[in-house]
Amino acid sequence: xxxxxxxxxxxxxxxLLLVFNALALFGAGMSDGGxxxxxxxxxxxxxxxxxxxxxxxxxxxxxxWRISWFxxxxxxxxFWETGLGTKVSLMIY
Numbered sequence: 001x002x003x004x005x006x007x008x009x010x011x012x013x014x015x016l017l018l019v020f021n022a023l024a025l026f027g028a029g030m031s032d033g034g035x036x037x038x039x040x041x042x043x044x045x046x047x048x049x050x051x052x053x054x055x056x057x058x059x060x061x062x063x064x065w066r067i068s069w070f071x072x073x074x075x076x077x078x079f080w081e082t083g084l085g086t087k088v089s090l091m092i093y
Contacts, residue, residue: 010057014050038090042080049080052056
């Protein structure tokens with residue numbers, strides 16, 4: 001895999017993250033309570049963590065480094081989006 005392939009994979013993952021967060025915020029907005037502050041926090045931190053992981057992947061030109069950090073990013077954001085982020089943000093707010 002080349003650098004171009006990793007950029008494409010990361011951009012596709014960012015697009016999926018954007019769509020998922022938009023649907024989640026749309027669903028929260030359509031409910032009676034509306035969109036709370038902790039929901040915005042979870043969305044913002046998910047994009048910030050994607051950016052941090054994206055930068056970490058391209059610090060070294062080693063393919064094993066990039067693949068391992070890409071998998072760590074996918075796992076972290078999966079757990080963050082499926083409940084970990086809400087629990088952390090409710091502890092903060």
